[in-house]
Amino acid sequence: EVQLVESGGGLVQPGGSLRLSCAASGFTFSIYWMSWVRQSPGKGLEWVANIKQDGSEKYYVDSVKGRFTISRDNAKNSLYLQMNSLRAEDTAVYYCAREYCSGTSCYPDYWGQGTLVTVSS
């Protein structure tokens, strides 16, 4: 059974930093792209970043470029999101998602339960 378990969320002051982790199990982590997707309270889904299987390619939404860094440790079956210079608008539930590539397209197929990040003074 595919499982993705996020951790590391919490309350942080504006300008602060936080590192999210996602522990993966039930599949061969090293052969999948992985993503972070966030959802602000009462709002829709916003894709944040993704990373290739070997970490050689990374993509970010403009609003987090230069502040957030996605990374992975295939030996530990783990995905990370280092978040610096946090702003109030970064407040959201952050989901870790596996990206499945079918040969025709890639899409998030399994999602974790999410971890809440609150940026407030």
Next chain:
Amino acid sequence: QSVLTQPPSVSAAPGQKVTISCSGSSFNIGNDYVSWYQQLPGTAPKLLIYDNNKRPSGIPDRFSGSKSGTSATLGITGLQTGDEADYYCGTWDSSLSVRVFGGGTKLTVL
């Protein structure tokens, strides 16, 4: 403002059919496949449809997807109260090099 446009809400009676539209551009829907997600209250999104019209195992055939040009549609037949949820479309945008989602559609089963 989402790159993909969905109606904020739709509603229908139990047993009826509903469709949810998702409109984009030649850089996203017109250039890639569409996936659809169901988010029940208080839970994580769940994949309903991928590659425009394919269903993962375990998803009932009451759920269907289609795409034409720069628009996609999710259809749900035989509505049940348990289908009340937010539904999101998603795809890759080649001009922005980001994954984009619609703003979400809240389905109410009256």
